[in-house]
Amino acid sequence: MISKSMTRDKILEYYEQVLKKRQQKFTQNDDADKLIKQEPVAFLFAVILDQGAQAERIWEIPYHLKNIMGHLDVYRIATLEEEEICQIVEQLPSKPRYWKIAARRIKNAANHIIKRYQGQAENIWNDNPKAGDLQARFDNFDGVGQKKASRATRILGMDLNVPIRNWSETDVSVDEMIQRVFPRAGLSTTNNPQEIIECTRQLSPSFPGALDYPCWDIGRTWCKPQDPNCGECYISEACPKVGV
Ligand code: SF4
Known part of the structure; x- marks a missing residue:
């Protein structure tokens, strides 16, 4: 009989033994990754724009924005008209899906940072x-909701080693991957986001958000919508494979 705590421990082991040892990659482009790690505004723009397309492509956008504009200076960006930012966004090799909204969010983010x-x-x-406070700060940016705010907080603290306190205040950021893996x-028992959030608070009260990245990666790598690859999945021995 597989208990929930066995499954939880295996998921957390996957993070400790595999994911934590991987060099953090945001994109397929080393220079774009370096920019995300070195320029905080690049990280923030990536968080804000991360929507409606493959994450690796979206996280490259700050790098291309900088190449086109020659800077990521929020004071200069704030002086641009939305239409001018639209014209810049149109030149991107990988455009966000809602690029007019993206242009507005870039300008709003620059103003909010100032x-x-x-x-x-x-x-x-x-x-x-x-x-919890950091999540609320992210949440105050145009284009960031609970899901992005908790993921950004988790990435900063766990992958980029930013000192953050009170991890018990984080939740998983429920997306389609998490909604698939949890049930x-x-x-x-369901893929209801609120139920999933409550489950993580009970299973991992000191850090509910710790289950976020490993579950997301398991969903992306093995637990696909069709034909999940249970034979290769890291948590297979501790997963009851409900409905599979
Ligand atoms: S063992 Fe199978 S059902 Fe369980 S998480 Fe892995 S791929 Fe999904």
């Missing part, structure tokens, strides 16, 4: 914030 964070994106997270792995 108004609330003294023009420095790193001021969003460089005061050793509580995880199949017997961790939730």
